[in-house]
Every structure is written in C-alpha cells, then in structure tokens.
Amino acid sequence: MSQIIQEPTFRESVDLMVDRAIAAIDLDPGIAIAVKSCNAVLQVQFPVKIRGKIEVFTGWRAVHSTHRLPSKGGIRYAPYADQDEVEALAALMTYKCAIVDVPFGGSKGALVIDPSLYERDELEKITRRFTLELVRKGFLSPSTNVPAPDIGTGQREMAWIADTYKHLYPEDINYVACVTGKPVQHGGIAGRIEATGRGVQYALQEFFRHANDVKNANMSGSLDGKKIIIQGLGNVGYHAAKFLSEENGALITAVIERDGALINDEGINIENLHQHICEHGTIKNFPSAILEEDGKAVLEKDCDILIPAALESQITLENAERISAKLIIEAANGPITYGADEILNQKGTIIIPDAYANAGGVTVSYFEWIRNISHMRFGRMSRRHSEEHGSHISDVLETMTGEKISEQSRSKLTRGANELDLVRSGLDDTMRNAYQKIRETMLSMDNVHDLRTATYVASIEKISRSYIDIGVY
Ligand code: GLU
Helix, strand or coil, X not given: CCCCCCCCCHHHHHHHHXXXXXXXXXXXXXXXXXXXXXXXXXXXXXXXXXXXXXXXXXXXXXXXXCCCCCEECCEEEEXXXXXXXXXXXXXXXXXXXXXXXXXXXXXXXXXXXXXXXXCHHHHHHHHHHHHHHHHHCCCCECCCEECCECCCCCHHHXXXXXHHHHXXXXXXXXXXXXXXXXXXXXXXXCCXXXXXXXXXXXXXXXXXXXXXXXXXXXXXXXXXXXXXXEECCCHHHHHHHHHHHHHHCCEEEEEEECCEXXXXXXXXXXHHHHHHHXXXXXXXXXXXXXXXXXXXXXXXXXXXEEEECCCCCCECCCCHHHCCCCEEECCCCCCECHHHXXXXXXXXXXXXXXXXXXXXXXXXXXXXXXXXXXXXXXXXXXXXXXXXXXXXXXXXXXXXXXXXXXXXXXXXHCCCCCHHHXXXXXXXXXXXXXXXXXXXXXXXXXXXXXXXXXXXXXHHHHHHHXXXXXXXX
16 A cells, blocks of 8 residues: 555545545535535634633634534534644534534534643633633524534533523523533433434444445444444443443443553443443453553454544554454544545445434434424423323224233333433434435445445535525525
8 A cells, every 4th residue: 555645634634535525426616615615713712710820711613614504513622622623523513414414504613621620610610701702703602503512521511601691692582502412401402412322323223224235344144243342432432332232232342542442352341341430530450351551553453343432533544554343433523534544445444434423413412402492392292192192092902802902012002202212213213314315325326435425425415405506695
C-alpha cells in the first residue's frame, strides 16, 4: 500500500468523504458547495471568576446547515476542542439528521475545558455564562438552534442551559425545547441517555437481518456469539456493549480505555466492569480479564466487530492496514480518517458509518423536542385506551373460542405502551428504515460500493432536494 504522506484534518476528512459521494451523483456544482459549506461559526471568549481568579474560556458553536430549522447538535466540553473539530462535527450532524429523517439542520458546539478539574458549582457558573453568550448572539433557541449532550456534558449541563434560557425568555412558551438531553423531571424524555448506544444495537440488528450483507463481511448467522471489541466505555460505548452482550448474546472480548485495554476471549461482563470503573476510576485491577497497557494496539486484535466509541481519528493511515475486524461500526463521530477509510475499503472491511450508526442520539432528541413543543408526554392520551381495547379483544376472543387466554398473553394484549416503549419503537423503526435506504442506495448504483458513500449519497440527495425545490434565497 502506497503511503499517503499526511492525514487531512477532521473537517477535511469529512469533506473528502462527502466529495466521494458527490462525485458518484450528478449534482450541480453550486448545490454541492451549498451543501458542504458551513453556514456560520461563532467563537466566544468569556471570563468567569473561579476560586477568586478570573479565567477566560474559549468556545464555539458552528451552524453547518439551516435548510431545516432548528439546527441541532451537541455541545462538547474537552481540553482539546478546536474550531476545525466543531465544524467537522456540525457537518456530520447535517448528514446524520438527513439520513434518519430528522427534520433539523446540523450544528455543534464546544468549550475548551477539562471538566474533571472543576467543582460542580464552577461548572454550573461556566455553563450558564456560555449559554448567555450563545443565546445573546442568536446561537441558541428552541426554533433555531438546539444543543444536546456530547463528550464531557450530560443531563446536568442541559438542565442548566434550559434554566438559563428560561430566565432570559420566560415568555417563550417553548423555552424547555431550547435544549435536549435534559433530565426527565425537567422536560427530558425517557430513553434519551441510552439512545445512541441503543441506536448502535438497532443498527447492528438490522445489518444482521440481511444475510447477504453479513456474508459480504465474511460472517454468518446472528449477533449471538460474535466477538466484539469496543473502544471507549463512556455513555455510548457502555450502553452499546451492555445491550449487545446482555440482549443479543455477543461476546465483548476486549474493552479499550484511556488507561489500557482489558481482554477476555470468553467475554467481559460489562455491568461489572462499569461498576468497577465507577468505583475506582480505572479499568486496572479488574478481575477476570487480562490488562494490556498499550490499549490502542488492541484495535488491531482479531474480532468480528470493532466498535470505536471514543474519539475521532483512532483508525488512521498508521494502523488501518493492521485492523483485522470484519465489520466496524462507528459509534463515535469520525473515528476513521479518510485515508484509513480508503485502505479499509480496499481490504474489504465493511464499515457502518458514524452519520448513520450514532444517529440514535439525535433521533431521540427529536422525539424530546416534539414532546416539549407539544407540552405532553408521549402515550398520555392513548395508553389507557389501548389497554381497554386489548382487554376487550381478549374478552371477545375468550367468548368466541370458549377458551381462556393465558395470563401471559392477556397481560401482553392489555398493556398500553408507555413513553419508553414508544421511544424504543420509534428509534428501532428509524434505524431499520435508514439502513434499508442506505443499502438500497448502494445496491442501485454501479459506482458506489461502500455503506459510507451510500449514506452520504442518500443524505445529500435529501438535502439538495430542499435547495432545488425551494431555491436559494
Ligand atoms: N451529540 C450527539 C451527536 O453527536 C447528539 C446530538 C443531538 O441530540 O442533538 O449526535
């Protein structure tokens, strides 16, 4: 394999992947530029008094697209954050929303901060101040730009953002929809925390429903017994690994974390490991697995499925050739660089790309936003009605057949769906439909041979339609 001299930046890497898709379709060059370009980027620098001293924080909010509003995407708190990364992630949000039919534009934000170095109260002060900057500059509102959690942020930060916005605009009846990923008792939705991991599980389940796709990845059968290596046991990685091992029978044979990797070919108990990390802050000294100090090398270890669920640029020109997984599903955003993607495609490694694979989070954010602007939880009007309906059907069946329905069947028939049931059903449906669209796109085009390009083709076709139909204003 000839060596490409330099890795592009993350944003260039996303653009190069998009260019591959644009080249495969007959897209007007002007529209192509409109689709690809980042609409606006706000950089803020603001002072906050911490422990008697003034500290100046730097943050960004990039709006990649506004063809649908609000623009949507998380806010990341990370010491390494920079503008190039924020723009890349905002672009990914555009394609992500389009492929899963979430009617939003793409956006992303970041703050340069290591949250582990600050107390809770300090983080609250910083988050509220960052929110003020975003709101005042027109980069945060329920109708135009709606953040969500990402690396280093969670429900707590989202609750602070919502509360700050509410104090600024108490007359905005939809104030609670200004951010998603909130705690359930503050306008959040059941199932949002686990949503991205759940989406990865649903994506894999759908992949394994297509025997030909499984065969192309040199595998057979179902997820049961498949050997999985996961990188990153944060929110996304933890939930994906937990569901795949506990519900699908997959074996998590290695977990890669910051401080090394744990290996056990018989499968690692994810819940036990999660408890261990919560208690000790490290994967070290976890019983029943071997510790490998060089965590990154474990990406190359033999397995069926590799799930990078940590940071971008983990599989690069340097290690791509040595990756031995048959299937890679990108739970993280941008874990494979452009050059590495080309190498893996040539090797025949199947990649389920980030823009689709981790779209479960924004999908459930969409449900949360709808719940917020409708001011009612899903299922509130229909649950008891469905239960009565099921009970009536059971009674009629018993009368007609003269036989008693088992308690188990009766309770299934008479159970009305709660919000979590509906969220899971909506997410599963979304992930199934999107995968089918992607594979149909790939199979219908002679010049598209990988799922990533097919994902971009399908989403760019949707985005460009709105430019073509509505025109450029
Ligand atoms: N930060 C998540 C992502 O990268 C979620 C975005 C959202 O829910 O708006 O997809």
